[in-house]
Amino acid sequence: MAGKADEAPSARAVILARIRGAMGPAIGRAGSPQQSAAAGWHALPRDYRRTAALGPDERLLLLEDRLRDYGAHVERVTAATVPKAIGRRLLERGEPTMLVPAGLPEGLLPRTTTFTEDAGFSATELDRFSGVLTLAAAAIATTGTLVLQNLPGQGRRAATLIPDYHLCIVAADDVMETVPEAMDRLRATAALPTTFISGPSATADIEMTRIQGVHGPRVLDVLVVVAG
Amino acid sequence: MSLGSALDPKTAPTFPMAARTSLGDMLLRKNVRHATEVIQAKRGRVVAEMPDWEALREAGRALRAHTLAHLDVYLEQFERNCTAAGGVVHWARDAEEARRIVVDLVKATGTREAIKIKSMTTEEIQLNPALEAAGVHAYETDLAELILQLGEEQPSHIVVPALHKNRQQVREIFRREMQLPELGETPQDLADAARRFLRDKFLRVRTGVSGANFLIAETGGVVVVESEGNGRMCLTLPETLITVAGIDKVVPRYRDLEVLLQLLPRSATGERMNPYNSIWTGVHAGDGPQSFHVVLLDNARTEVLADEAARETLHCIRCGACQNACPVYRQTGGHAYGSVYAGPIGAILTPQLERMDHAQSLPYASSLCGACYEVCPVKINIPEVLIHLRNKVVRRETAGMGVLTHPEAWAMELAGAIFRSERRFRAAQRLGRMAGRPLESKDGNGERWVGWLPGMLGGWTRVRDLKAMPKESFREWFARRDTNGKAAGDGRQG
Ligand code: SF4
Numbered sequence: 001m002a003g004k005a006d007e008a009p010s011a012r013a014v015i016l017a018r019i020r021g022a023m024g025p026a027i028g029r030a031g032s033p034q035q036s037a038a039a040g041w042h043a044l045p046r047d048y049r050r051t052a053a054l055g056p057d058e059r060l061l062l063l064e065d066r067l068r069d070y071g072a073h074v075e076r077v078t079a080a081t082v083p084k085a086i087g088r089r090l091l092e093r094g095e096p097t098m099l100v101p102a103g104l105p106e107g108l109l110p111r112t113t114t115f116t117e118d119a120g121f122s123a124t125e126l127d128r129f130s131g132v133l134t135l136a137a138a139a140i141a142t143t144g145t146l147v148l149q150n151l152p153g154q155g156r157r158a159a160t161l162i163p164d165y166h167l168c169i170v171a172a173d174d175v176m177e178t179v180p181e182a183m184d185r186l187r188a189t190a191a192l193p194t195t196f197i198s199g200p201s202a203t204a205d206i207e208m209t210r211i212q213g214v215h216g217p218r219v220l221d222v223l224v225v226v227a228g
Numbered sequence: 229m230s231l232g233s234a235l236d237p238k239t240a241p242t243f244p245m246a247a248r249t250s251l252g253d254m255l256l257r258k259n260v261r262h263a264t265e266v267i268q269a270k271r272g273r274v275v276a277e278m279p280d281w282e283a284l285r286e287a288g289r290a291l292r293a294h295t296l297a298h299l300d301v302y303l304e305q306f307e308r309n310c311t312a313a314g315g316v317v318h319w320a321r322d323a324e325e326a327r328r329i330v331v332d333l334v335k336a337t338g339t340r341e342a343i344k345i346k347s348m349t350t351e352e353i354q355l356n357p358a359l360e361a362a363g364v365h366a367y368e369t370d371l372a373e374l375i376l377q378l379g380e381e382q383p384s385h386i387v388v389p390a391l392h393k394n395r396q397q398v399r400e401i402f403r404r405e406m407q408l409p410e411l412g413e414t415p416q417d418l419a420d421a422a423r424r425f426l427r428d429k430f431l432r433v434r435t436g437v438s439g440a441n442f443l444i445a446e447t448g449g450v451v452v453v454e455s456e457g458n459g460r461m462c463l464t465l466p467e468t469l470i471t472v473a474g475i476d477k478v479v480p481r482y483r484d485l486e487v488l489l490q491l492l493p494r495s496a497t498g499e500r501m502n503p504y505n506s507i508w509t510g511v512h513a514g515d516g517p518q519s520f521h522v523v524l525l526d527n528a529r530t531e532v533l534a535d536e537a538a539r540e541t542l543h544c545i546r547c548g549a550c551q552n553a554c555p556v557y558r559q560t561g562g563h564a565y566g567s568v569y570a571g572p573i574g575a576i577l578t579p580q581l582e583r584m585d586h587a588q589s590l591p592y593a594s595s596l597c598g599a600c601y602e603v604c605p606v607k608i609n610i611p612e613v614l615i616h617l618r619n620k621v622v623r624r625e626t627a628g629m630g631v632l633t634h635p636e637a638w639a640m641e642l643a644g645a646i647f648r649s650e651r652r653f654r655a656a657q658r659l660g661r662m663a664g665r666p667l668e669s670k671d672g673n674g675e676r677w678v679g680w681l682p683g684m685l686g687g688w689t690r691v692r693d694l695k696a697m698p699k700e701s702f703r704e705w706f707a708r709r710d711t712n713g714k715a716a717g718d719g720r721q722g
Binding site for chain 2: 192
């Protein structure tokens with residue numbers, strides 16, 4: 001930086017200079033620092049599991065088992081029976097006041113219940129809803145995780161946070177077995193606000209006793225949709 | 229500005245002195261032992277069900293080493309991408325500068341309140357007292373941090389900061405501070421009380437302050453991993469979000485999360501995945517804060533980077549597994565370490581963040597049993613770094629005495645060579661426990677060593693009576709126990 005002599009260098013310049021000084025001269029580095037970093041990255045060892053080992057049905061069973069382990073309620077339903085299944089879940093949960101994001105597919109929701117579409121409500125307005133229904137971008141069987149992104153049918157992050165009940169619908173085709181497969185799939189939309197949800201909110205801060213439901217939704221229901 | 233109550237390595241008593249106090253507190257020891265046992269058992273189960281765990285650890289280690297080797301490139305890339313996505317990136321040379329940046333940003337919002345997510349980095353820079361002094365009240369929203377804030381206490385663990393408190397103690401704090409005389413003492417009652425106490429603050433407060441688990445160079449994204457949903461509240465609802473992150477938190481690419489998001493939750497809380505991970509990139513219209521700042525903090529990290537033998541300290545992803553596994557931490561709890569970073573990671577990180585000017589007794593707060601190395605998800609060879617730092621301390625202590633001809637310095641070099649290879653280290657431990665001997669046995673060498681550093685190892689051996697290493701080493705015992713855990717885990721799945 002060709003600043004005046006008495007001008008102190010910026011914190012940024014100082015820190016970057018310290019880093020370069022700390023690592024010493026780039027002996028044996030080929031090309032620009034960026035090229036050298038890229039080459040090094042491609043050479044990193046990745047001997048862990050990156051592909052699926054289970055069949056489609058086992059994969060769904062694993063996801064369901066892992067979600068239940070977190071205390072979520074899980075059902076497997078066919079595409080044709082989704083509206084009915086939603087209706088049943090809501091009845092069972094005491095008919096919460098339901099919020100939905102924009103962009104849900106036609107014919108998904110049962111006509112027996114009122115759903116209010118998220119119109120950019122304030123936090124206080126969102127607090128008047130006791131439940132929210134969304135789709136998911138992906139699910140990870142090994143870890144029992146649902147992934148939501150700011151996409152049609154999944155909505156913005158606050159909408160799945162403030163209501164106390166979350167009903168999430170995930171298509172069997174979007175269920176990945178491993179974390180690497182899921183990250184691979186999410187890469188194209190990496191810049192969107194993204195939330196990984198593994199069970200209802202929880203804490204183990206007091207005597208390591210797992211308590212379900214602190215600030216996020218305390219109840220999570222999941223419908224896994226298979227063809228038919 | 230009152231910093232008096234905060235954990236500050238500059239003013240904290242030496243480890244042996246502080247440890248003596250902790251060791252006398254039976255309730256504290258019981259609480260710490262219980263909590264660390266529970267997490268360790270859970271960790272053992274979920275790690276055992278991963279057939280590729282060792283490959284993941286190796287990938288994690290290599291990834292962290294690679295990132296540090298190209299740290300300048302990745303930080304500039306992160307800055308570029310975060311800025312392009314609408315974020316504002318600030319750089320802070322030290323804690324003071326970081327505090328000033330955050331305080332100015334909060335003041336510029338015109339609000340006098342901020343909601344905070346648990347962040348050891350903001351504890352490290354002692355942000356809350358600085359905000360308080362500027363007339364801004366920061367609400368801690370993580371249950372454990374709330375307990376500590378209301379009880380005017382300090383964190384004792386990096387993942388479960390209030391693990392030294394039991395339910396009755398938490399109830400007393402909540403009863404008093406939330407004016408809830410009828411409050412019950414089940415963990416559920418206490419969590420519910422926290423939910424009610426914080427709810428309107430989440431909905432009302434317009435400024436959020438967070439740390440970060442990872443910064444993604446490739447996308448400019450930020451990752452926060454949490455359990456309760458308080459993090460999501462702080463990251464999503466405010467108008468302004470300020471994230472403070474050490475420069476070591478950067479990862480090269482989005483895909484690298486596939487390694488770290490497998491290693492971290494299983495190591496930290498013994499969960500396959502923690503309830504919530506948030507990933508966001510700059511600002512997104514209609515979703516979350518519309519003003520977003522990242523403060524990149526050096527605070528002596530570049531000095532750690534410059535010390536080749538200690539550089540791997542910066543691999544740390546703050547999972548706390550080494551704390552839970554450490555027989556010393558399990559006896560003393562976290563406060564004895566005089567820093568927000570307690571346990572084995574604290575023993576190597578804190579003195580280095582203090583440029584070896586303070587906390588010199590911490591590298592001695594270890595029996596070098598190697599349990600920390602065994603559980604570390606990114607394979608930091610903590611015993612080796614400890615020995616290197618002991619060497620540095622000795623060098624300083626003997627600065628006026630000329631060259632390092634002392635047999636103790638030699639003994640440490642030898643032990644260092646042993647720790648360099650895990651296989652050799654295991655073998656050495658089994659064959660006569662030699663790793664511990666040159667430093668800790670009470671033979672002539674050991675006594676001279678103790679005499680050298682009065683109040684350090686001397687004090688420690690007095691309170692804990694650290695004899696020769698046990699017949700069965702901790703890691704041998706742990707390996708045995710891990711196998712049991714595996715059997716139990718398999719049964720549960722079937
Ligand atoms: S040193 Fe390793 S085990 Fe300890 S907190 Fe850091 S990553 Fe976890």
